[in-house]
Amino acid sequence: MKRILYGMLALAALLVMMTPVVAAEKVVNLYIWSEYIPDEILANFTRETGIRVNISTYDSNEAMYAKVKLVGKGYDLVVPSSDYVGLMRREGMLQQIDTKKIPNFSMISPRFTNQSFDPNNGYSVPYMWGSTSLAVNTSLLPAGTVEKTADLWKPELKGKLLLPNDLREVLGVGLKVLGYSINETNPEHLRLAFEKLQSLMPQVRVFDSDSPKQALLSGEVAAGLVYNGEAYVANGENPAITYIYPPEGFSLWLDSFCIPKGAEHVEAAYAFIDYVLRPKISAAISESMGYSSPNIQAVALLSEAMKKNIIVNPTEEMVAKGEFLDSLDEKTLKIYEEYWVKLKTK
Incomplete structure (x- = not known):
């Protein structure tokens, strides 16, 4: 037993x-x-x-x-x-x-x-x-208002801009406008990009990487730096929302x-x-x-x-203007993070 x-x-x-x-x-x-x-x-x-x-x-x-x-x-x-x-x-x-x-x-x-x-x-x-580039509601802005990244600083966009909740993408905007790589590691260039972005903050209505198309579709913002999939859905619902690959380059x-x-x-x-x-x-x-x-x-x-x-499948010529995000060393990433916190809390 x-x-x-x-x-x-x-x-x-x-x-x-x-x-x-x-x-x-x-x-x-x-x-x-x-x-x-x-x-x-x-x-x-x-x-x-x-x-x-x-x-x-x-x-x-x-x-x-x-x-x-x-x-x-x-x-x-x-x-x-x-x-x-x-x-x-x-x-x-x-x-x-x-x-x-x-x-x-x-x-x-x-x-x-x-x-x-x-x-x-x-x-x-x-x-x-995919890409992260410029989506513009052309029904809310005069024709030709936004054609390149530097146009995001125009007074017509004050309080009408959306940026992603993403430090690399946002710092990348400042870097690209100044002619630097989105994978920049030079501390001086990063400082200059941060200072350039400080003057962009009054334009920003919202930081959103969750569903930025909603702010575009509702008219809360007139333009934004968004992922191409979000722009694709927004354009499908409102053809006035266009997606632009700026000549100075963009993030892939x-x-x-x-x-x-x-x-x-x-x-x-x-x-x-x-x-x-x-x-x-x-x-x-x-x-x-x-x-x-x-x-x-x-x-x-x-x-x-x-x-x-x-928007989904850009031509080879368009892709050639883009730059893939690469990994950064710990020291450089910390610099990005410090500037990111300052931008969002000021």
Whole structure:
């Protein structure tokens, strides 16, 4: 009898030990930008795999980085931009990616792989790319009021400008106007950009990276520095809202899936990444969100209207004027952060 009892206890203990492992395969905790993946994609993934997707959102790389660094665990996938992929990789916050577990990784254009911020994609898998540039409600401003970044300082825009809640993008405005790189590291150039931006602050009505299209559509602002996907949706609802690629250059970015060091559902995370990289799924996401896909076959599946839409798929000549955000060293990033705080609190 004791032998049977001991055997039952051992079996119960074994089942208790096994339960978390089984549960780990049935959920993936996704931490992603607001309005960045369609609900139906998540629902279809769950129907097909049985893996539930718990989604949390953020409106800036800084917020995501601070949260992941603070909590340590709780998220299985995060979607940082290129500069923060580099930062989080250097700080040991990410797990190495085994691309052999992601068959659809082969769908990604070589143009977006093996970047300087993550050589050989050891820690990241490209999800979306796009631009951050000028959106203008032409029904609220005289024709030709905003054609380049320097026009944001015009008196017609006082109290009518939107900027993203993003230190790199905003500091990038000051740098570009002065003819510097958005990846500038020279402290003197950063100081000059900060001083230039101080005179722009009276123009700013709101900082918003969450859903800036709302302020444009409501008429709360007349122009803004926004992500191209937001401009795409706004333009679809109000054609008077146009998207401009300024001649002096603008910001390009690449957002990627990363698995944080504290992830508890790694295999589920791999399954989700591979699912999203299916050409039909990537194409559906791009069509819905208005952002550019790094997936070669997905681009081929887009509607002709989407392929020709320069907000989503700019020409090579337009892209050539842009500059991809790269990661910064810790010392330089601290300078950016100090100027960012001063700009927002003054």
